[in-house]
Amino acid sequence: MIILRLSWLSLWNRRGTVLLTALGIAVSVMLLAGVNKIRTDMRTGFANTISDADLIVGARSGPVNLLLYSVFRLGDATANVSWSTYRKVAAHPQVAWTIPLALGDSHRGYRVLGTSEDYFAHYRYAGDRPLVLGQGRIFQGLSEAVLGAEVAEALGYKPGQSITLSHGVGEGSFNEHAAHPVIVTGILKRTGTPADRTVHVSLQTLEALHDAAGADLTPESLTAFIVGLRDRTATFQIQRDINEYRGEALLAILPGVALQQLWEVAGVAESALLVVAAFVVFAGLLGLLTALLTSLNERRREMAILRSVGARPQQVFALLMSEAALIGLIGAVLGLAALHGGLALAAGWLEARFGVYLLGNGLTAFELITGCAVVFAALFVGAIPGWRAYRHTLADGLTLRV
Amino acid sequence: MTAELTPAIQLQQLRYAWPQQPSLLDITALTVQRGERVFLHGPSGSGKSTLLGLLGGVLQAASGSVSVLGQNFTALSAAQRDHYRAAHIGFIFQQFNLLPYLPVIDNVLLPLRFSAERRLRVGTDERALVVEARRLLAELGLSAAIQQQSSVMALSHGQQQRVAAARALIGRPGLLIADEPTSALDADAREAFLQLLMNECRAAGTTLVFVSHDRSLGALFDRQLSLQELNAVNA
Numbered sequence: 001m002i003i004l005r006l007s008w009l010s011l012w013n014r015r016g017t018v019l020l021t022a023l024g025i026a027v028s029v030m031l032l033a034g035v036n037k038i039r040t041d042m043r044t045g046f047a048n049t050i051s052d053a054d055l056i057v058g059a060r061s062g063p064v065n066l067l068l069y070s071v072f073r074l075g076d077a078t079a080n081v082s083w084s085t086y087r088k089v090a091a092h093p094q095v096a097w098t099i100p101l102a103l104g105d106s107h108r109g110y111r112v113l114g115t116s117e118d119y120f121a122h123y124r125y126a127g128d129r130p131l132v133l134g135q136g137r138i139f140q141g142l143s144e145a146v147l148g149a150e151v152a153e154a155l156g157y158k159p160g161q162s163i164t165l166s167h168g169v170g171e172g173s174f175n176e177h178a179a180h181p182v183i184v185t186g187i188l189k190r191t192g193t194p195a196d197r198t199v200h201v202s203l204q205t206l207e208a209l210h211d212a213a214g215a216d217l218t219p220e221s222l223t224a225f226i227v228g229l230r231d232r233t234a235t236f237q238i239q240r241d242i243n244e245y246r247g248e249a250l251l252a253i254l255p256g257v258a259l260q261q262l263w264e265v266a267g268v269a270e271s272a273l274l275v276v277a278a279f280v281v282f283a284g285l286l287g288l289l290t291a292l293l294t295s296l297n298e299r300r301r302e303m304a305i306l307r308s309v310g311a312r313p314q315q316v317f318a319l320l321m322s323e324a325a326l327i328g329l330i331g332a333v334l335g336l337a338a339l340h341g342g343l344a345l346a347a348g349w350l351e352a353r354f355g356v357y358l359l360g361n362g363l364t365a366f367e368l369i370t371g372c373a374v375v376f377a378a379l380f381v382g383a384i385p386g387w388r389a390y391r392h393t394l395a396d397g398l399t400l401r402v
Numbered sequence: 403m404t405a406e407l408t409p410a411i412q413l414q415q416l417r418y419a420w421p422q423q424p425s426l427l428d429i430t431a432l433t434v435q436r437g438e439r440v441f442l443h444g445p446s447g448s449g450k451s452t453l454l455g456l457l458g459g460v461l462q463a464a465s466g467s468v469s470v471l472g473q474n475f476t477a478l479s480a481a482q483r484d485h486y487r488a489a490h491i492g493f494i495f496q497q498f499n500l501l502p503y504l505p506v507i508d509n510v511l512l513p514l515r516f517s518a519e520r521r522l523r524v525g526t527d528e529r530a531l532v533v534e535a536r537r538l539l540a541e542l543g544l545s546a547a548i549q550q551q552s553s554v555m556a557l558s559h560g561q562q563q564r565v566a567a568a569r570a571l572i573g574r575p576g577l578l579i580a581d582e583p584t585s586a587l588d589a590d591a592r593e594a595f596l597q598l599l600m601n602e603c604r605a606a607g608t609t610l611v612f613v614s615h616d617r618s619l620g621a622l623f624d625r626q627l628s629l630q631e632l633n634a635v636n637a
């Protein structure tokens with residue numbers, strides 16, 4: 001169609017300003033789609049991190065807080081659970097299995113998790129997937145470690161590698177356990193959960209590091225533990241029992257419920273971000289409108305030429321509409337391309353910093369809809385200069401007074 | 403065909419005024435025969451371009467009738483007039499005739515994109531259209547190098563006017579309307595351009611209405627008309 005071809009060539013002729021206008025739209029689309037992508041991936045990622053666990057138990061704090069530090073390794077526990085209490089819960093007839101979690105050490109920025117073989121036996125993620133070893137075997141004796149896939153890959157470790165753990169977390173932790181190196185025995189396959197970024201050792205290994213003099217390697221306390229029940233229907237009963245336990249101030253949470261609470265908190269911020277991003281899209285479209293309107297006057301000559309060769313005023317109108325839609329399309333495509341390029345680059349950082357695991361890098365429905373909406377909105381915006389050009393051509397005839 | 407017997411242009415009791423302006427044109431009668439080459443002159447602001455807009459069907463007369471090549475414009479809708487113009491009328495203006503973003507050849511082919519009827523008069527496939535565009539450009543004295551130009555902005559003003567002439571002539575429209583096409587050319591170029599245009603019109607049997615405020619060119623035409631004498635408003 002001639003009008004589409006003309007609008008494309010005319011845009012190409014003005015590509016400098018057109019590109020700037022399209023970039024304005026691209027940035028806005030990138031922002032909107034990016035906020036949504038991170039939002040949904042974070043939700044799915046978090047929801048996929050722990051499955052099949054009935055309760056998480058820790059020292060009494062907030063449910064969201066407990067969930068974040070125990071499962072997502074975000075933040076730190078304020079208090080611990082004593083070993084004896086843990087044993088008591090684990091011995092409860094309704095309890096099928098438990099996974100102890102002892103956090104607080106690190107290796108070159110990666111968290112160290114003290115746990116037991118039950119972690120590998122019972123931990124489930126993304127539905128009902130178990131942890132699977134990619135290489136080697138799980139830890140058995142003292143001073144052995146199983147690495148998450150990301151740790152091994154980033155640091156280039158293989159089974160047999162000797163590593164030292166540091167007390168505390170964060171990049172600047174002191175290497176206080178240099179005297180007790182641990183040997184890597186196995187490396188887990190990638191899971192897309194915080195396990196990828198974790199160094200797993202036995203509770204006894206941790207105890208030996210911290211209390212080298214003691215012969216008894218039974219830990220004194222845990223950060224938290226995960227509980228699996230024989231009978232799901234007993235969940236609330238057990239939760240109440242734990243929360244009301246007099247020996248120690250405990251908190252038992254249902255992971256799903258705590259996650260729901262987390263989203264309620266996060267939802268407000270997410271909505272705010274989405275609204276801001278939507279307004280940025282609006283600003284991008286205003287930029288498009290301005291660019292088209294300001295170019296209109298110097299293009300009256302062009303319109304008169306088109307009229308003289310037989311273009312109808314409606315075609316002049318369509319010309320401006322299609323120019324606007326094309327700029328919108330270029331902006332949307334650029335924005336989505338930049339978003340996906342950027343996410344591919346930032347994936348590691350997002351994982352490390354925020355525990356957000358990006359789920360694939362394909363176009364999501366939301367992005368497609370956003371892209372289409374932007375093109376349609378641009379089409380609408382184009383109607384304004386289109387209408388003015390239409391009026392011009394009728395008023396000018398062929399006698400353009402320059 | 404009876405259509406061949408009708409005049410190229412027939413105006414009767416034509417009146418026109420721009421919105422919110424006093425009456426500009428009031429022409430009792432004007433007839434131009436087919437194939438005639440007419441020179442229309444008048445001082446600037448006298449309404450020459452406005453009259454050409456009426457002849458091209460871009461403007462609509464307030465009253466009276468305008469017939470071009472046997473077609474009465476008063477009976478047509480605006481869209482039909484646009485369609486008719488695309489098929490049957492070629493235009494050349496004083497300057498800035500070309501779309502800056504189209505290569506030379508595409509500028510010439512432009513009217514064919516808006517009228518299938520006019521396109522079919524040239525040929526059915528794209529190659530034939532380009533061949534015809536090149537033929538016209540060559541006859542108007544534009545070298546192959548200039549024909550290949552991807553940017554019309556690189557052409558001199560005289561060359562641009564020739565490209566515009568080729569565009570107006572392509573598809574053999576029955577009427578060619580030239581609105582001061584030589585006014586921005588120097589004297590030598592003016593003469594040469596006019597000769598080429600006349601030759602092409604003669605060869606194709608095209609009726610030419612040529613407007614200028616410069617009466618010195620008039621002698622080359624079949625007939626000279628003074629708008630002021632035609633127009634009852636000034637009288």
Ligand SMILES: Nc1ncnc2c1ncn2[C@@H]1O[C@H](COP(=O)(O)OP(=O)(O)O)[C@@H](O)[C@H]1O
Pocket residue numbers: 395396397399400401420421423426444445446447448449450451452453
């Ligand atoms: N598009 C227009 N809108 C309003 N008035 C116009 C327009 N074009 C021309 N006029 C008016 O019509 C009159 C004749 O103009 P024009 O036909 O361009 O004369 P010429 O071509 O003889 O110089 C002028 O007074 C001019 O102001």
Ligand SMILES: [Mg+2]
Pocket residue numbers: 399450451452581
């Ligand atoms: Mg004029």
